[in-house]
Amino acid sequence: MSDITQEIGTAPERGRSLWDDARDRLLANKAAVGSMIVLAVITFLSVVGPMLSPHEFDTVYRDYVRVPASLEAYPRAEQVQPAFEKLAQRARFNIDSYERNGDVVVVKVSSRRAINPKSTRYFDRSDIFKNAQLLDMSEDKKSATLQADINYLHFYFGTDANGRDMMTRTFIAGRVSLTIGLLATAVAIFIGVLYGATSGYLGGRIDQMMMRVVDILYSLPFIFFVIMLVVFFGRNFVLMFIAVGAVEWLDMARIVRGQTLTIKRQEYVQAAEAMGVSDGGIVRRHIIPNTLGPVVVYMTLLVPKVILLESFLSFLGLGVQEPMTSWGVLISEGARNLQGAAWMLIFPSIFLTSTLFALNFIGDGLRDALDPKDR
Structure with missing residues (x-):
């Protein structure tokens, strides 16, 4: 009798959610976990590094122009x-x-x-x-x-052609590049998810019309569009890359629309419609939350895409301008000084490629962890 009472009084075990399973699968992926550590270190250096550095990113040392990277203090x-x-x-x-x-x-x-x-x-x-x-x-x-x-000074990454400390500028460049990547990605995700979910759920002529707008924007030459942004917004990289994010949402809108066409046929969506929930409420409470898996994966792939885009535009002289810098600007300068000052290209390239590889590995890990076929 006491055994029966004890069994009745025992609390039921808490079930595991799909998000718990996805988290465990993600943490079991060594490449994804290692990439998260690398990305966290790079982010920490980009945020805290300039504060701890003895040099300002725009301080010019006229006696130390293009000195090699060294652990030994200058002057010799x-x-x-x-x-x-x-x-x-x-x-x-x-x-x-x-x-x-x-x-x-x-x-x-x-x-x-x-x-x-x-x-x-x-x-x-x-x-x-x-x-x-x-x-x-x-x-x-x-x-x-x-x-x-x-006056002894340390230049662990060397100096550039103007005598500025490359270590501090690399950290500042990481802060700018990561900020631009996250900012443009956030804008792209917000517009793309909302636009794609609305288009896919409403369907019919509205869906056709909204998708034709996307096709028209796809047909615009991107470089021409960026040049127009520079003309209108000037050299303010924040405003410019908010606008760039407003263009990068096109892929996200198509992805979310395809997911929405499947989700809106599910029973829980039909039940919400039968209960009289408004279209906006269904999109907000049921459609968008169930598209977060592909959205999170695409976000990890969009951030490196935007960082590469910024690097490309800065290389062409359309992005971040002096005295502010980014990884693209530093790589552009390093390419011009490669023959006599290879360190100007090596260190920014290491940080940029490490960030891109880390984000891509994290994206692959999230894709595997959130794949419903693996549950």
Whole structure:
């Protein structure tokens, strides 16, 4: 009797939803999980990296133009004395003796006329020295001891043709490219899902008319359309790629329309119609939620497509412009300087290709996880 009571009092086990099964299948896909980790690392570096970097993305170091990537700090030991002599010549100093004590350079200088204390700004404006000061000035002010600290800088990804830190610019470029990809994709998904679901559910002449609008937009030359956007919106990449997202929704609309034509024949949709639910309510509550599987998969494929599109437009000079940058802009600059500065192309290309591969692997994993035939 007690066993029967215990069995009656036992709570029923909670069933597993289809989303739980899809999540487990996705996590079992090693390529998709590894890609999510890679994408998370790249996103973290793009967001936090510029804040932690000692260099601003638009700071120009005139003494470090196109220096190679290195873990060792600049300047090199053999660069210090020639750089100091060059600055002393600009300040019209004669070097009587040169001595280096660790990170401090101590030089006895002289001049034919009185030394101006403001001459130290020639050294402070340099990227190699800092905290320059004149000591032990003679009574006639024609000789003194000039002391300056060596300003060590790290350029782990090297510098570009203008002397800007490539690591910071690569991180900033990732922030811009990922933002553009997500922004344009969000616009495309919103318009495409709403348009396709409405067209497929209403059907008939309305469906035919709405799809003919899509066909007309498909026939427009894309590059010509982008040039018109640049003319109307200028160089504001946010507005331009919102408009680009408003063009990329065409594929999404067709995908959702095809799904909707199948879903609207299901029993639960017919039951909602019999209960008097409005067309807008059926589309919002039943049609759109049941198309989320293909939509999520297509979104992971659309983001790299938009990033590549942005890279292509920036390569042509129609996208992001200086001093702001993106992976496309950096790759364009790197291609022009490939022969003498290969690092300018290597690092942005690694970040871009890693992001594209990660998004495509994630899309494949989601496609397999959400495939109803595998449930």
